Amino acid sequence: MKSAFLTIFIKEMKSIIRDPKILITMIIVPVVLTGLMYGIMGAMTTQAVKQAMKPGGEILLVDLDHGYWAENFTNYLTSHKYTVTRYKDIDSAIKNYDNALCILVIPKGFSENLTRGYTAYLQVYYRIRGISFTSMMMGYKVYGIIRQYSDMLSKQILEKTGLSPEYVSSPVNGTSNIVIGNITIKNIDPSQVTGPLLMLGLFVPLIIGLLAGFVAQLSATSIAVEKEQKMLETLLTLPLSRFSLIAAKVTAAFIVSLIGGGAYFAIMAWYFSQMSSLGATNSSVSSSIALSALVKAVGMQTPAVLVIAGFGTLFLALGIALLLAMFVDDVRSAQIISGYIIAPLMLSIFIGLFLDITSMSPIQQTAIAAIPFANLAFILNLGLTGNYTAQLVAAFSSWAYAIIVLYIASRIIGTEKIFTMKLFKRKRRTSLGFHLLTR
């Protein structure tokens, strides 16, 4: 025979999937909204960057110089897939701007300056048509082609003098090496380290906070649903342990939250991979070497501590939500009340992210690591400073709180309090008959 746990669990999943109230407010809205937001932002930026990278487009040229170098530059543009339309003066060019990239003015004396060895200037006019990302990138595109042309010229000039262009363009250069914790990584692009660091120190705590929010909302809702659909009384008299009742509800809330959180995470990961591929740079260190050096720097235990603390935090949020949900009568109040948990929870994580704990004394660090939710944000920095005691406190303090809260919740669930306790005391309507009789 199916166990009571499984029966309740299946019922929970069915109502989560079928009840639009739960599905819409809990899963669809947050995931779809953020997904859409990230999706649009990501697509827009990639589109804009691609547009800007792609050579070509219309340039309105006002040649006031008519010299050799003006002609040379114009040819350079056309050979790089730009369409050049000539105008006599700036005013007529502006009138015919339309979809052109920009107006390029070659001022009088351009060729003369160049031949005499002075810097020559080109004037670029471009119109701002809105705040779209694409139009912002267009400006860079024209500067890019000017830069290219300029580099080409300086190469030619230097070749005549017999000096190496590489040498002249940067007689002094730097290579970047990174010291993190007690590890030194040579010849590495800093973004290779800051990326994963950001992941561990910022996104993982935020994702856990988000998951905790999901779990709290869902489990509070699932308790309130029983009351709202007037099933609590029936449920309390069925031959099943209160423990399996709560365990099944919690499991369902966990699974659905993990799915929701997973979707959210996938969207975020996709977005950031999209973004980082745009700014990809070359580095002599492979990313796997960088990563393994990084893990050594923050300590092998740091990811584990994050996971342990993360689950503790989830259980704590869950316990608080369960506890509060017992006091309310309907789904709406349950959601409002779990909002009271989620808001300070997220705030706490955010404050944690902006708090610089590296300048604190080890004792202060250890004390602050016991603050629930916020401590998620400290774990990485504690690893970097090598305060393992504090990391241990961060890993297990949330569990301790969670166990206390869940214990209190289970004590209440076992008694009539789950039925009689009310957070918002509502006046009981005494019926007319009763008044008559007690008069």
Add this chain to the structure above:
Amino acid sequence: MPTQVVEVNDLHKVYPGGKEALKGLSFTVKEGEIYGLIGPNGAGKTTTLRILATILEPTNGTARIYGYDVKSEPEKVRRLIAYLPEEAGAYKYLSGLEFLDFIASFYAEDEQEKRRMIQEAWKISGLGMRIKDKIKTYSKGMLRRLLIAKTLMVHPKLAILDEPTSGLDVINSTRVRRIIKKYTREYGVTVLLSSHNMLEVEYLCDRVGIIHEGRIVAEGSPAELKKMYGAENLEEVFAKIVGGEEI
């Protein structure tokens, strides 16, 4: 001597907030009996039934079902009873069938017994093919019939029914009463119910306890009570005991 199914002794209940709902209530229900609790609004009927159904805990006094104390051995009590709350609902997003399956899963020993329960409940409910529709599409009467069916299908030793026909029209009420009567005789289910309908009580109950301000103030078979108070019907008995007829 017949077994005592329900044994309530000097029961007191004080709600948080100080309302004393039961003030020394005592009564017993014998095996196979249909026992009716009647009394004005706020007399303490629902409170009594909730204590027996292990939802509330008595403040003082004892309540036993088949000898098991509701406060110290609630799990054992729950295996013997089926409770129909006064304002019960059901999961709106399940179909009637799924709901019956859900409830039956907690009682049935195996798949076969579960199927038997569901079949029986389907018949009792009289819902026909509507059983496959979502409960949120049911009328009040259909819902109540479904809930009566889920209570009786598990063949409990004791069925606790709080105002089983409340909110039902004449035809549905009559149907439900007939079901309760036929069914409990057939399967030897003992019934403890509360009601405001004196006709219902007279038709159904072997014995009646009149409850007033948290105490049983009169008890006996409908015939006995009528004789005791020299009344034509139970309504008169009720009025004589609890007053209020001067309006």
